[in-house]
Amino acid sequence: MIRKTFKTISASEKLKSFIQKYNIPADYLFPNRRMVSKGVFIGLFIAFIPMPMQMLAVVAVIPFTRFNVPIALSMCWLSNPFTMPPMYYMEYLTGSFLLGMETTPVELTLEWFSENIGNIFIPLYVGTAFYSVFGSILGYYLVNLLWRNSVRKDQEDRKNGNGKYESKKKEEL
Numbered sequence: 001m002i003r004k005t006f007k008t009i010s011a012s013e014k015l016k017s018f019i020q021k022y023n024i025p026a027d028y029l030f031p032n033r034r035m036v037s038k039g040v041f042i043g044l045f046i047a048f049i050p051m052p053m054q055m056l057a058v059v060a061v062i063p064f065t066r067f068n069v070p071i072a073l074s075m076c077w078l079s080n081p082f083t084m085p086p087m088y089y090m091e092y093l094t095g096s097f098l099l100g101m102e103t104t105p106v107e108l109t110l111e112w113f114s115e116n117i118g119n120i121f122i123p124l125y126v127g128t129a130f131y132s133v134f135g136s137i138l139g140y141y142l143v144n145l146l147w148r149n150s151v152r153k154d155q156e157d158r159k160n161g162n163g164k165y166e167s168k169k170k171e172e173l
Contacts, residue, residue: 028062028069033147039068040143043075045136049128050088054079075139087131092120095127 019026027035042065046057054076062069079087089106096103104119106112 027066035068036071037140037143039071041136041140042067043072044139045132047076047078048132091127092124094130095123098126099123
């Protein structure tokens with residue numbers, strides 16, 4: 001379904017005029033499986049990192065690889081002011097577990113954070129590395145799997161005459 005949405009959006013004349021007006025390389029907006037998967041991978045990888053201005057980090061990756069930039073930017077929104085505290089707490093607990101360290105009781109105050117940054121910094125970033133790597137890899141393969149299943153289903157529908165293309169042809173006759 002999302003693949004079909006991308007097809008209709010990419011065929012839009014408004015999008016084409018926007019790309020020409022602002023001289024944006026079309027590669028960064030390609031709605032194909034490879035570009036969308038890379039966008040999900042990069043966006044999720046950066047989303048799990050506790051840092052300010054994550055969207056700028058996505059933009060900083062643009063010169064090094066080609067990916068669907070709008071998808072990557074939207075994946076960064078996974079971490080927002082509502083989801084950050086539970087995400088970072090989960091990363092801290094995971095990092096502490098992986099390092100075999102005891103966890104300190106957490107309070108959501110700047111005073112507590114500034115006093116305990118030395119105790120939580122390493123476990124937090126070990127957990128961050130864990131979730132960034134495995135979460136982004138999982139997202140990448142999940143998008144690939146869903147995209148291929150969608151293509152396969154469309155091909156089967158066309159073969160069986162159940163697809164929109166077949167029904168449109170029948171209506172025209």
